[in-house]
Amino acid sequence: MSGIFHRTSIRKYTGQPVEEEKMTLMLRAAMAAPSAVNQQPWEFYVVTDRERLNAMADCSPYAGMLREAPVGFAVCYRRDCIRPEYAQIDCSAAVENLLLEADELGLGAVWMGIAPIADRMEEARKALNIPETLDVFAFVACGYPAEEKTQQDRYDPARVHYIR
DSSP states (O other), rough: OOTTTTOOOOOOOOOOOOHHHHHHHHHHHHHOOOOOGGGOOOOEEEEEHHHHHHHHHHOOTGGGGGTTOOOEEEEEEEETSSSSSHHHHHHHHHHHHHHHHHTTOOOEEEEETTTTHHHHHHHHHHTOOOOTEEEEEEEEEEESSSSSOOOOOOOOOGGOOOOO
8 A cells, every 4th residue: 555655746757758568557557446337437548749738738727737748648438338427436536546556657647637627628628639429537647757745644533433
């Protein structure tokens, strides 16, 4: 569980390209996530083209780090999945797995929410030419970290309630 207690949101990158093998490992981790009725609604767009990364950055006021990241992931979900009301929850689990694997591989990454803001979702779809059958859930910027952060201890026993 050391990855859980080590991972932080990294927003600055060295510019060194991320190896294809590492991107594949992150995607394998993402797709290992649990999902409602095992629907696995996710689709992933892996973006290394600088022009497209810049276009992604323009989709949200919180996505500027994509301008410097060597790779960006657009996490989407199929509208026609079995239980669409759970698709965003499923994608959340997939993104967390992707982030944990990035940390394990010595990479830094940060999750940027796109959903549920309809305007951002539509702008992201257009920026990446994503089919109408998919909704964009989130972006993840990723690269070799150019900053070092220590994770905060967020455990708060006041938020734990036992029912016995």
